[in-house]
Amino acid sequence: RKEDILQAEAAFKSAEKDYKRMKDLLTTQTVTQKQFDDAEARYISAQQTYDKLVTGLRKDEVTAIRARRDQAAAQADQLRKKVRDCYVLAPSVGTITLRAVEPGELVGLGTNLVRITYLDKVKLTIYVNEEQISKIHLGQKAAVAIDSGQKFEGKVIYKSPVAEFTPKNVQTKEERTKLVFGVKILIENPGGTLSPGIPADATVSLTDTATN
Known part of the structure; x- marks a missing residue:
């Protein structure tokens, strides 16, 4: 988005200004080496962020993002299936004429729960x-x-x-x-x-x- 690019550009220019100032101060030993290194790291990071927004993501980054998206979609499908599996749906209309288990009872796969009879x-x-x-x-x-x-x-x-x-x-x-x-x-x-x-x-x- 344009707003993101403008914000990244402002952060980049600010970091660049601090980096140049720290570089000058380092020559006179007014700042420590660590202070200069921190300013340089912020400058490089801000520049990379700005460049990505302006030029777009690299192909490998796009591929990684798409892979994460597909993985999240697959996990969402699995969760939706688990939710659906929590419901017992009758295969046809009818009247329950026999209940083989009680509510809350633990049952195994393939256990008969009720008998449904078509009485029309x-x-x-x-x-x-x-x-x-x-x-x-x-x-x-x-x-x-x-x-x-x-x-x-x-x-x-x-x-x-x-x-x-x-x-x-x-x-x-x-x-x-x-x-x-x-x-x-x-x-x-x-x-x-x-x-x-x-x-x-x-x-x-x-x-x-x-x-x-």
Whole structure:
């Protein structure tokens, strides 16, 4: 800046004047050698500062400054990353249905913190026998009811191609020994009434051909 150059020029001229005066006084031994050396050092330093501002920095000095700038920028990026890493962000929208750790608890890399469930749409799995599976079709509507009496509308989105034994959570031993096919029903749940684990019954019309 122009102001910096003017200040450096004034300091240089003042140091030059002191240096010349000290040089004359040294010949008459009016000042000590140290006083002269100090004046000379100030003069040389002021001259270098002034020359740099007038002619610009040397190439190696510019390179060094740029290197320090890049290093500072890299350190700033690392600090910003550390700050970002202090926040836990959900990968998608949803509702926390399980918290695996408590606030303030120390956890390791890869530890599950919470379970996030998307409740706007939920899935219900029902099990049907071999005769029934052939009469249920993808996209078919299903009527779903829960124990409170509330009813919902869903549609069939999956039919298992492989038979399996009825899962253990089915109530009776007789039912658990049967081979069945799993059918998944997608249910609209905008109010969040349905939650994982709530028992429900589904009614699906059995037809020989698919209907929309």
